[in-house]
Amino acid sequence: MTVITHIEDLRRLAQRRVPRMFYDYADSGSWTEGTYRANESDFQRILLRQRVAVDIDNRSTRTTMLGQEVAMPVAIAPTGLTGMQHADGEILAARAARRFGIPFTLSTMSICSIEDVSQATDRHPFWFQLYVMRDRSFIESLIDRAKAANCSALVLTLDLQILGQRHKDLKNGLSAPPKLTLANILNMMTKPRWCLGMLGTSRRQFGNIVGHVKGVDNMGSLSEWTARQFDPRLSWQDVEWIKRRWGGKLILKGIQDVEDARLAAESGADALIVSNHGGRQLDGAPSSISALPAIVDAVGSRIEVHMDGGIRSGQDVLKAVALGARGTYIGRAMLYGLGAMGEAGVEKALQIIHRELDLTMAFCGRTDIRQVDRGILLQPT
Numbered sequence: 001m002t003v004i005t006h007i008e009d010l011r012r013l014a015q016r017r018v019p020r021m022f023y024d025y026a027d028s029g030s031w032t033e034g035t036y037r038a039n040e041s042d043f044q045r046i047l048l049r050q051r052v053a054v055d056i057d058n059r060s061t062r063t064t065m066l067g068q069e070v071a072m073p074v075a076i077a078p079t080g081l082t083g084m085q086h087a088d089g090e091i092l093a094a095r096a097a098r099r100f101g102i103p104f105t106l107s108t109m110s111i112c113s114i115e116d117v118s119q120a121t122d123r124h125p126f127w128f129q130l131y132v133m134r135d136r137s138f139i140e141s142l143i144d145r146a147k148a149a150n151c152s153a154l155v156l157t158l159d160l161q162i163l164g165q166r167h168k169d170l171k172n173g174l175s176a177p178p179k180l181t182l183a184n185i186l187n188m189m190t191k192p193r194w195c196l197g198m199l200g201t202s203r204r205q206f207g208n209i210v211g212h213v214k215g216v217d218n219m220g221s222l223s224e225w226t227a228r229q230f231d232p233r234l235s236w237q238d239v240e241w242i243k244r245r246w247g248g249k250l251i252l253k254g255i256q257d258v259e260d261a262r263l264a265a266e267s268g269a270d271a272l273i274v275s276n277h278g279g280r281q282l283d284g285a286p287s288s289i290s291a292l293p294a295i296v297d298a299v300g301s302r303i304e305v306h307m308d309g310g311i312r313s314g315q316d317v318l319k320a321v322a323l324g325a326r327g328t329y330i331g332r333a334m335l336y337g338l339g340a341m342g343e344a345g346v347e348k349a350l351q352i353i354h355r356e357l358d359l360t361m362a363f364c365g366r367t368d369i370r371q372v373d374r375g376i377l378l379q380p381t
Contacts, residue, residue, distance in 0.1 A: 083111025314356025
C-alpha cells in the first residue's frame with residue numbers, strides 16, 4: 001500500500017491510474033515546456049529564514065481571498081477536462097474544497113456543468129472561470145447561468161485568445177470523450193479503475209457547452225465550434241463589458257506584465273492572478289513566482305494580487321504569500337490527487353499543502369499567515 005506524504009506521491013499514483021492522453025494534458029506545457037518547468041523550479045531558488053526560540057503556539061493559516069474567509073490562502077484553479085481525470089471530477093473537487101474551506105473554481109471547459117456542480121454542492125457558492133468566445137450571446141448565457149448557480153466570483157481568463165502548441169496533446173489526439181484509436185484503447189485497458197468510473201457516469205463531454213449552443217450536440221460539432229470560437233480580438237473593452245454584465249466580484253487571470261497589471265487595476269476588477277496558464281501558452285515567458293514581486297510592488301495597494309503556477313507544496317504557498325500574493329491557486333496538485341484517489345485524493349492534497357504551510361510558517365517564526373512578509377526570505381526577489 002502506497003503511503004502518501006507529499007504531492008509527488010499523488011502525481012505518481014495518478015500517472016499509473018489515469019489514461020495517458022488525460023494525464024499528459026494535465027502534466028505538460030507548450031513547445032519545449034521551459035516555462036512549465038520554471039514555474040516549479042524557480043520556487044526552489046527562494047530561500048527561507050529559519051528562526052528559533054520564538055513562541056510559535058496557536059498558529060493560524062486563516063485569511064481572506066476576495067473578502068471570503070478561507071482556511072488557507074489557496075483556491076482550486078480552473079482546469080479543463082477535470083472530469084476526464086476521474087469520473088465527475090469537478091463535482092468531487094468542489095465537494096472537497098467546500099469541506100476544507102477554500103474556493104473552488106469551475107472552468108468553462110469542464111466536463112460537469114455549472115448546474116451539475118451547483119446541485120451537487122447544495123448551491124454552495126463557488127467561482128466560475130470564463131473564456132471569451134466570438135459568440136457573445138453564449139457568453140451572456142454563461143454569465144447568467146453562473147449567476148443562477150449562485151457563483152460568487154467570475155474569473156476571466158485573458159491569456160487564451162489563441163491556443164499554445166502542446167505537443168503531447170497533438171500526438172495523443174486529445175478529445176473528450178477520448179478518440180477510440182487502437183493506442184488509446186490499449187492504454188485505457190490498463191486503467192480499470194478509471195474505466196469503471198467512466199462507465200458509471202453520463203458526464204463525458206463539455207457540460208457547459210454541449211446542449212447549450214445551437215447545433216452543438218456531439219463531439220464532432222463541438223470540435224468545429226470550439227476551433228472557431230476562441231476570440232483573438234479580446235480587449236480591455238471586453239473586460240469592461242463583462243464586468244458590467246456580471247455585476248459581481250471579478251478576477252482577471254493571466255497577468256504577467258507590470259503594464260498589464262496596471263491596466264487590470266484600472267479596469268475596476270477586484271483581483272488579478274499572476275499566471276502564465278501553467279506554462280501552456282507562451283513558452284519562454286517568466287515563471288509566475290518570478291513575475292510576482294514586480295506586479296505586487298506596482299499595483300498591490302490598488303488591487304488584490306493572487307498567484308498561480310508551479311505550486312506543489314505548502315512551502316510554495318508560503319513563499320508566494322511572502323512575496324505579496326494575497327492568495328494562490330493549485331491546479332496540477334489538485335488534479336494529481338483527483339486522478340490518484342478521486343475526492344479523497346483532492347482532500348489529501350489539501351491536507352498535505354496545509355500541513356506543509358503550517359509547519360514552514362512555524363519554522364520561520366510566524367504564527368499568523370497574515371503576518372507573513374518578505375522578512376521570512378533570505379533572498380527576496
